[in-house]
Amino acid sequence: xxxxxxxxxxxxxxxxxxxxxxxxxxxxQSDLPPLVLVHGWMDVSASYQFTVDALQQERxxxxxxxxxxxxxSSAQADHYFFADYLADLDLLLDHYxxxxxxxxxxxxxxxxxxxxxxxxxxxxxRKLVNLEGFGMPATRxxxxxxxxxxxxxxxxxxxxxxxxxxTYESADGVARRLMKxxxxxxxxxxxxxxxxxxxxxxxxxxxxxGDPAHKITSxxxxxxxxxxxxxxxxxxxxxxxxxxxxSLTQWWKGKYTLxxxxxxxxxxxxxxxxxxEEAGHxxxxxxxxxxxxxxxxxxxxx
Numbered sequence: 001x002x003x004x005x006x007x008x009x010x011x012x013x014x015x016x017x018x019x020x021x022x023x024x025x026x027x028x029q030s031d032l033p034p035l036v037l038v039h040g041w042m043d044v045s046a047s048y049q050f051t052v053d054a055l056q057q058e059r060x061x062x063x064x065x066x067x068x069x070x071x072x073s074s075a076q077a078d079h080y081f082f083a084d085y086l087a088d089l090d091l092l093l094d095h096y097x098x099x100x101x102x103x104x105x106x107x108x109x110x111x112x113x114x115x116x117x118x119x120x121x122x123x124x125x126r127k128l129v130n131l132e133g134f135g136m137p138a139t140r141x142x143x144x145x146x147x148x149x150x151x152x153x154x155x156x157x158x159x160x161x162x163x164x165x166x167t168y169e170s171a172d173g174v175a176r177r178l179m180k181x182x183x184x185x186x187x188x189x190x191x192x193x194x195x196x197x198x199x200x201x202x203x204x205x206x207x208x209x210g211d212p213a214h215k216i217t218s219x220x221x222x223x224x225x226x227x228x229x230x231x232x233x234x235x236x237x238x239x240x241x242x243x244x245x246x247s248l249t250q251w252w253k254g255k256y257t258l259x260x261x262x263x264x265x266x267x268x269x270x271x272x273x274x275x276x277e278e279a280g281h282x283x284x285x286x287x288x289x290x291x292x293x294x295x296x297x298x299x300x301x302x
Contacts, residue, residue, distance in 0.1 A: 002192035005053040008046070008063075010071070015091050016084075021045070021071035022092070025052050025061040033126050034097045035299070037063040038089065040108030042210050044070035046196035047107070050189060051284045054292035057300075062096050064088075066110075068211035070196070078155050079216045085113045086120060093124060103299050104236075107131040107284060115268075118238070119230030129295050130240045132281055134248050135264065136222035137256035143221055151219040163212045167205040174198045174206050184279065184286040193285075224264070231267040238271040239298040241291065245280035 008023040023045040037048045045063035052061060065072040067088060068080060075084070093102060104125050106114030111133015118125045139147075157163055168174045174194035179185050185193075198206045248258050265271045274294050279286035 002050075002186075002188040004049050004192070006049075008049070008052075012071075013092070013095055015095075016088060018067055018075065018088075019073045020067070020088070020092065021065045022096070023063045023065075025063075026059050028060065030058070030060040032057065032059040034100060034102045035059055035061045036089075036093070036097070036102050036104050037061065038104070038106045038110035038113055039063070039066065039069070040106075040110050041214065042069070042208070043108070043110075044196055044209060046070070047193065047282075048105075048284060049192070050288035051292050051295070054289045056292075056296060062092075064092055065209075068214055070209050074211040074213070078158055078213050079151070079219070080211075080214055081220075082113075082116075082218065085109075086117050089113065089117050090121060090124075101126040103127045103129075105129040105131065105295060106133055108133055108281065115234070115238075116227070116230050118236055119233040122233055122235040125234075125236040127299055128234070128236045128238045129298060130238060131283060131291070132242060132247065133240075134256070134261050135224075135227055137252055138224045138260075139221040141221070147217070147221055148219055150217055154216045158213060158216060163215045165208045165210060165212050165215075167201070167207050168198065169205065171195060171198070171206055174208075182280060182282050182285065185282065189285060228264060228267045231264065232269070234268050234271075236270075237298075237301075238265075238268050239294065240265055240271060240273045241283070241294055242273060242275050243279040243281060243283040243286070244275055244277045247281035 006025050008025050011022050013020045013022060039045055039047050045065045048063055066085060068074040101124060104114050111130040112135055114128055115130055115133055118128050171194045174197060175190035178190045178193055198208050201207045276283045276287050276290045284291045
């Protein structure tokens with residue numbers, strides 16, 4: 001199994017009627033700005049361990065488990081709204097980095113949260129690294145009735161038990177699932193991640209640490225015009241890192257393309273892109289050394 005070079009510490013914060021689990025690396029105090037790492041959908045803060053191990057500088061690092069993921073309590077609701085992540089992050093920063101401009105890294109959904117937050121609270125972000133937080137395909141108002149109906153139907157399915165997450169006989173089964181989803185993931189890293197991505201229940205079966213309510217489609221359409229208005233308010237320099245595997249094309253099959261994503265990024269006043277070779281969407285698992293080097297080079301630029 002993978003051996004973490006820099007073991008993390010944990011804290012729990014009572015926040016918005018939830019118990020928020022937060023992972024910490026590095027010293028409690030540092031002359032460098034705090035580095036905050038936010039994970040993606042159906043993931044956990046421990047996902048950043050390999051990248052943290054590859055960082056060269058000693059600095060204070062903070063990584064929460066989003067609501068309903070990892071060791072953070074669920075929202076005790078049958079659906080989640082994206083805006084809650086922005087409020088959660090704001091209150092987390094008020095507690096762990098009051099009055100400080102932080103360096104923010106977000107992966108996938110976390111990258112989308114990071115981009116939106118940086119436009120809503122531009123004064124809180126010194127620099128931002130977006131790891132494959134592409135946003136979503138454009139929608140049309142005419143899609144709203146169908147989307148609301150889909151949302152209602154999926155909530156019904158959740159209450160009927162039709163959205164439950166799969167369980168596994170052992171941690172090894174979880175690791176095999178992770179390796180099937182990401183063929184580039186090595187077995188030692190998969191075995192390590194499995195211990196943080198799932199845990200055994202009362203029956204001894206391993207359950208994914210994610211609330212099934214996260215599988216409910218958002219009731220709200222993704223509004224590109226709103227996203228771009230927020231992007232235009234980002235004042236921090238942004239590095240958008242992509243994997244060579246082009247997961248965006250694989251997901252959306254022409255409904256949304258890398259060219260469209262790059263066009264959206266032109267609305268950010270100081271943004272450039274970089275690519276990680278031999279990597280897919282979980283680029284911080286596939287090539288943590290490359291990712292860590294890109295992050296540090298960017299954060300250390302004057």
